[in-house]
Amino acid sequence: MSHKATNWAFQQKGLLPAQKLLLLHLADRHNPDFGCFPSIKKLTIDCEISRGSVIKHLQNLEDKGLIKKQERKRENGSQTSNNYILGFELGGVQYLDPTPLEVRPPQSKKHNPHNIVSEPVSISNIAKKKSSTIPVNWVLSDKNIDDAIKMGFSQSQYYENGDQFKDYHISKGSSFKCWDAAWRTWLRNSLKFNSNKSDNFINLMARAAREKSSV
Numbered sequence: 001m002s003h004k005a006t007n008w009a010f011q012q013k014g015l016l017p018a019q020k021l022l023l024l025h026l027a028d029r030h031n032p033d034f035g036c037f038p039s040i041k042k043l044t045i046d047c048e049i050s051r052g053s054v055i056k057h058l059q060n061l062e063d064k065g066l067i068k069k070q071e072r073k074r075e076n077g078s079q080t081s082n083n084y085i086l087g088f089e090l091g092g093v094q095y096l097d098p099t100p101l102e103v104r105p106p107q108s109k110k111h112n113p114h115n116i117v118s119e120p121v122s123i124s125n126i127a128k129k130k131s132s133t134i135p136v137n138w139v140l141s142d143k144n145i146d147d148a149i150k151m152g153f154s155q156s157q158y159y160e161n162g163d164q165f166k167d168y169h170i171s172k173g174s175s176f177k178c179w180d181a182a183w184r185t186w187l188r189n190s191l192k193f194n195s196n197k198s199d200n201f202i203n204l205m206a207r208a209a210r211e212k213s214s215v
Contacts (some may be wrong), residue, residue, distance in 0.1 A: 003142045005030035008088040010159065011139060012066060019057045021047050023066060026084055037072060039081040058084075065090070088139065131175040138166050144183050151187050161190055 009027035012020070025046045030036040038046070043054045061067045068090060070083040140148075140162045148158035165186050168174075176182045 003145045004032075004088065004139065005036075005086055007140045007145070007159070007162075008086065011163075012087075015064075016057070016060075018047070018049055018053060019060055022049075022054065022057050023061060026067065027086060030086060035083045036086065037081045037083045042081075088137075131177050132179075133173060133175050134166060134169045134179060136170065138179075141180075143180060147180075147184050148187055151191060153187065158187075161187065 005027040006024065009020075009023045012023060015023065022043065025043060026036055026038070029038045040051055040054055043058075044051050047054065049057075058067070058069070062069055066087040068085040070085065072080050072083050074080050140158065144162070145158060148161070153161065165183060169182070174182075
């Protein structure tokens with residue numbers, strides 16, 4: 001499972017419930033190195049819908065540009081389960097080997113263009129970059145999610161903050177050299193804001209208790 005895949009799938013709108021469920025199960029089966037290739041039978045069991053509905057909704061998702069189907073074949077030429085490229089990969093599709101896992105040679109760790117920085121991160125590297133606005137299709141990366149988890153955010157909290165972060169900076173036309181750093185700043189400010197709200201509530205309750213006791 002990839003955090004980036006499931007985060008992307010959760011954010012897709014305008015789908016029928018069965019289509020959304022199917023997309024989420026595809027995202028749950030996604031592997032950044034090897035791809036996503038559950039069988040139709042497996043999807044019917046996971047989603048608890050008929051084989052015909054799975055095939056129909058897979059085609060619907062492909063028509064919407066949310067997935068791209070790739071046929072896979074065994075060494076003897078017989079067909080095996082399809083590989084599915086998810087929509088967030090289609091802007092710059094990483095290499096997905098269609099060869100079944102059981103016949104693949106040992107592989108070294110592949111480069112993942114979505115989450116791995118191509119050069120060491122340093123102040124000098126960031127200084128060389130030009131400021132840019134947040135992409136309209138921005139979603140939380142695995143690193144963004146890890147940063148949020150380290151700060152104590154739950155899954156629902158970092159998804160909610162992710163939506164707020166994106167909407168805010170799109171509306172403001174904000175421009176940053178490092179959006180990962182901007183995200184961490186947003187998280188720290190969110191913690192401070194919620195802490196202040198809690199402190200204000202506690203102070204208000206203490207004041208009310210003092211006033212009540214003095215009556």
